[in-house]
Amino acid sequence: MNPIDPRQTSTMRELGKEHDVHYRQEVLKPLFDCIKSADSCYLIGAGSMGKTRLLDHLIRTDVQQHYLGEKAAHTLIIRLDMNRLSDYSEWEFYELMLFNIVQVSGQCSIPEIERKSAGFLQTFLLPVLDQPGNTLKALRFLELVITNLMVVDNDLSLCLLMDEFDEAYRHLPAKVFAHLRGIRDANKNRLCYALLMRNPPTYLRPNLNEHEGFYELLSRNQIAIGPYSxxxxxxxxxxxxxxxxxxxxxxxxxxxxxxxxxxxxxxxxxxxxxxxxxxxxxxxxxxxxxxxxxxxxxxxxxxxxxxxxxxxxxxxxxxxxxxxxxxxxxxxxxxxxxxxxxxxxxxxxxxxxxxxxxxxxxxx
Ligand SMILES: Nc1ncnc2c1ncn2[C@@H]1O[C@H](COP(=O)(O)OP(=O)(O)OP(=O)(O)O)[C@@H](O)[C@H]1O
Ligand SMILES: [Mg+2]
Known part of the structure; x- marks a missing residue:
């Protein structure tokens, strides 16, 4: 048995009184509107403007319920921190996605998915971790875990929230963006990406042709993360x-x-x-x-x-x-x-x- 089970790991809790659900509503309302319609988007906020804090808040069950209503019971929001990548290889990126999906599915409030999460860990994540560098395997297992989730709950929507994405946007191989577009097309109306960045895609990766299909998904939905009210x-x-x-x-x-x-x-x-x-x-x-x-x-x-x-x-x-x-x-x-x-x-x-x-x- 592998000693580390990512499904048992938990996120830090706030010290002091938690914010009420209306915290950062000027940003969260448009973001959750995108999530509801499975539209991808990008959020731009200058340095230390509270992007990461925003994610701490929006992963709370009561906050998701507030914005998503009944849909909250069928929405899985997966948070990915790009600071956890040490290089920007394809394998490492897919592994991070897979790891976080398995982790969240083990802690989510959708019972059917939670029950399956031990199986996801054994069948999809551990074999990938056993073969670092096997990019095709990581990609296919990532696709399989997503398909499995969609089958377990026929009404499920998935949102992949990627924090600290600037350097990843600059350095990830163009192929990754093509695959992300492919994964979204295979799960149209049910899967979206939301990227949190300091600067817009056009600045970070000016050669738009090279990742046009992915950029098209986001380009219409820019959300500003400005100062606090x-x-x-x-x-x-x-x-x-x-x-x-x-x-x-x-x-x-x-x-x-x-x-x-x-x-x-x-x-x-x-x-x-x-x-x-x-x-x-x-x-x-x-x-x-x-x-x-x-x-x-x-x-x-x-x-x-x-x-x-x-x-x-x-x-x-x-x-x-x-x-x-x-x-x-x-x-x-x-x-x-x-x-x-x-x-x-x-x-x-x-x-x-x-x-x-x-x-x-x-x-x-
Ligand atoms: N509600 C809050 N309570 C306490 N501290 C907060 C709160 N909101 C923001 N901060 C603090 O303000 C600082 C900036 O916030 P945060 O790290 O979320 O910004 P960011 O936009 O993610 O920054 P970066 O551009 O560096 O990624 C952090 O030190 C954070 O802990
Ligand atoms: Mg941050």
Whole structure:
């Protein structure tokens, strides 16, 4: 008997109060609409904009029930973390899909599927693990496990959610995309992909011809992962406060929301920073002062680095007062919700701290 059974492994649980089902609804509503109609899509969010956290939330049974209603009992959402790939070989990618499908089927709330999961492990996953590098076997066994799932439950829909997909999109062999398209075509109206990325497919893999069939599946459905709403920042802070036993008052929470613009990475850095500074210091919420603090500066640096080079140049120019309103980079920044409509619809950088950080950087 193999000592490791992936079906027994579980995901981490939240410390502190769990978010209510409405958390991130502006992103989850369109995403679940795609899942319901088995339409593939891609979700774009800049660095530390809460993409991975979004997945922690949406794999919850109550959240799926909220958005999918009766369909939740016949929907299997499989989460794949591309950081778990060490190279981008075909074998490793199919093995990761197979591994996660077997893992989720062993823990899902569909009894017929759960009963079959031990068989899936023995018949499909272990033989693949026994022969690393046998790409054809991994692909065929992956296809077989999907077919088996579809047969076990005739109403089943499957969604493969792929997090941290940027590097995979760049480096996976083109053949993988052809096979993913093939798998979806064999299970049309029942299987879809949702990719979470910092940048769009057209930037990551400009040669669209080479993976056209796969790109076609996604291209119509782009979902922006922008900053958090006030309610979501508040929920995040309440969770951090409980975890670190460091309560804030409502005015401090509102200030954090205001100066961070709702960027979760910055919210976390601000919270960490506050725990270290003396209460009542006048410059505590001054964006220009905060943008010089090391932990906060690091968040801003990561956010800037997560953008395409043209977007980096565009937002830097914008921060310095050189408005190039119609440039493609500015349009892309609006799509990522890094530029938002301020008072009188004048565009502005979503986060006062990020704006101050950019103003401090040398031009060019
Ligand atoms: N609700 C929350 N409660 C506590 N921490 C949170 C919450 N939401 C986000 N964070 C924290 O904010 C940071 C950014 O979130 P997350 O890692 O989900 O972003 P991301 O978009 O996946 O980033 P990347 O682009 O690096 O993949 C993380 O440190 C995360 O733990
Ligand atoms: Mg992430």
């Amino acid at each position: 006030w309610q979501d920042v508040r929920a995040m802070l309440l969770q951090l406060e409980a975890r670190f036993e460091y309560p804030l008052n409502e005015t401090a929470r509102e200030k954090i929301y205001e100066v961070s613009g709702g960027h979760p990475g910055t919210v976390l850095a601000l919270f960490t920073n506050m725990r270290r500074t003396v209460e009542g210091v006048a410059y505590r919420f001054d964006p220009r002062w905060l943008a010089k603090e090391e932990t906060i500066k690091e968040e801003c640096r990561k956010l800037l680095a997560s953008l395409e080079p043209e977007e980096q140049a565009g937002i830097l120019d914008f921060a310095k007062g050189n408005m190039a309103d119609a440039s493609p980079a500015i349009k892309a920044l609006r799509a990522k919700k890094l530029l938002i409509a301020g008072e009188g619809h004048v565009p502005q950088i979503f986060s006062p701290i990020f704006a101050a950080y950019l103003q401090n950087l040398p031009s060019g």
